[in-house]
Amino acid sequence: xxxxxxxxxxxxxxxxxxxxxxxxxxxxxxxxxxxxxxxxxxxxxxxxxxxxxxxxxxxxxxxxxxxxxxxxxxxxxxxxxxxxxxxxxxxxxxxxxxxxxxxxxxxxxxxxxxxxxxxxxxxxxxxxxxxxxxxxxxxxxxxxxxxxxxxxxxxxxxxxxxxxxxxxxxxxxxxxxxxxxxxxxxxxxx
Numbered sequence: 001x002x003x004x005x006x007x008x009x010x011x012x013x014x015x016x017x018x019x020x021x022x023x024x025x026x027x028x029x030x031x032x033x034x035x036x037x038x039x040x041x042x043x044x045x046x047x048x049x050x051x052x053x054x055x056x057x058x059x060x061x062x063x064x065x066x067x068x069x070x071x072x073x074x075x076x077x078x079x080x081x082x083x084x085x086x087x088x089x090x091x092x093x094x095x096x097x098x099x100x101x102x103x104x105x106x107x108x109x110x111x112x113x114x115x116x117x118x119x120x121x122x123x124x125x126x127x128x129x130x131x132x133x134x135x136x137x138x139x140x141x142x143x144x145x146x147x148x149x150x151x152x153x154x155x156x157x158x159x160x161x162x163x164x165x166x167x168x169x170x171x172x173x174x175x176x177x178x179x180x181x182x183x184x185x186x187x188x189x190x
Contacts (some may be wrong), residue, residue, distance in 0.1 A: 086151030
């Protein structure tokens with residue numbers, strides 16, 4: 001491998017690792033390119049953070065592959081694309097059953113006072129129950145209804161990515177210019 005090829009390979013690896021760090025940071029900041037992710041509904045007691053951070057599986061699933069002068073990011077998780085791009089998913093009978101199950105699970109957690117009012121400590125469970133009931137009723141409306149999944153971008157082109165790549169490219173060009181100057185100087189001496 002020539003010195004130029006070695007420098008080029010270093011450039012590609014530097015771009016991949018730095019851009020990958022930007023994508024990873026999306027999960028920490030719960031935003032992408034300065035735009036915060038849409039909040040989850042309802043506030044979940046078990047997982048109070050952002051939706052894409054429940055298990056960390058999505059974050060860990062992102063991998064990059066270098067092939068020649070191309071860097072490609074992938075995820076093996078089927079829900080990665082719908083969350084990154086947003087879109088609609090069709091409600092299935094299985095989902096409908098899940099929504100009702102979650103509603104009944106949440107209503108069991110609601111504690112009521114002597115007059116039947118929801119106690120303050122149970123308000124989160126009450127909001128959860130309302131959400132799951134609304135989802136179940138939406139699913140019951142008609143077979144094949146759709147749910148809109150908001151875009152929660154964590155990977156893709158952005159101003160931050162462009163700025164980082166430009167900075168790396170500028171540093172590469174300086175190294176390349178210095179290497180060419182050294183080679184020209186060495187040839188001139190011989």
